[in-house]
Amino acid sequence: MKALLEIKGLQAGYGAVEVLRGVDLVVGEGEAVALLGSNGAGKSTLNNVMCGIFRPWSGRVRFGGADLTGAHYREVVKAGLIQVPEGRRIFPDLSVLENLELGAFTRGRARRSANLERAFELFPRLRERSRQLAGTLSGGEQQMLAIGRGLMAEPRLLILDEPSLGLSPLLVEELFALIRSLRDGGLAVLLVEQNVAQSLDVVDRAYVMENGAIRFSGLPSELLGSDELRRAYLGV
Structure with a gap:
């Protein structure tokens, strides 16, 4: 499988505190990959470095064959590397429709109408509430809006950072069904989660991160099939 995202030897931190310790990670074209680990493992820092929000100390980030190491986040978005951040980060005082349209501000503007219709097909509740202020939506609806906004940018790779956080069990089931559907449709997905x-x-x-480093990479069956790995890295 052709690599879409390639991260090699990534080191980063805050001030003098090292958070990422030589991270290597690859996501192939059309592949869904999970990045697992407990709070404080370095997952969100890795996301923010990949997406141009923080600059790395050393190492490389390549996407679609281009070097994006330390690139401005607008250039990252233009390349099609789109993050749906933890906590949703919607604009509460704008309508659902305005939030979605903002997703196409940098990328996907030419096909905004078609992409908007696709978002409404995926999330019919957003169509029903398109004129409603985003801040008045339920938590599950806000998560739908955040994902829909990300899809408006026509991602080549969609990073979902803790998308199930705070959702009811039923909505979590719906969310993971959506992720499976996106993968089956050929979209590359990097799923950053604690829901193992x-x-x-x-x-x-x-991949499993621990203390800023990758401790495991492989098939889900390999991770789940090893009692030692489950106990050491997943606590299950």
Whole structure:
């Protein structure tokens, strides 16, 4: 499988505190990959470095064959590397429609109408609430909006950072069904999650981070099939 995202030897931190310690990670074209690990493992820092929000100390980020190491986040978005951040980060005082349209501000503007219709097909509740202020939506609806906004940018790779956080069990089931559908449709997905069992059910490969380093990479069956790995890295 052709590599879409390639991260090699990535080191980064805050001030003098090292957070990422030589991270290597690959996501192939059309592949769904899980990045698992507990709070404080370095997952969000890795996301922010990949997406141009923080600059790395050393190492390389390549996407679609281009070097994006330390690139401005606008250039990252233009390349098609789109993150749906933890906490949704919607604009609460704008309508659902305005939030979605902002997703196409940098990328996907030419096909905004078609992409908007696709978002409404995926999330019919957003169509029903298109004129409603985003801040008045339920938590599950806000997560739908955040994902829909990300899809408006026509991602080549969609990073979902803790998308199931705070959702009811029923909405979590719906969310993971959507992720499986996106993968089956050929979209590359990097799923950053603490929900281990359901994440491993919808991805092709998995990485486990611990203390800023990758401790495991391989098939979900390999991770779940090893009692030692489950106990050491997943606490299950």
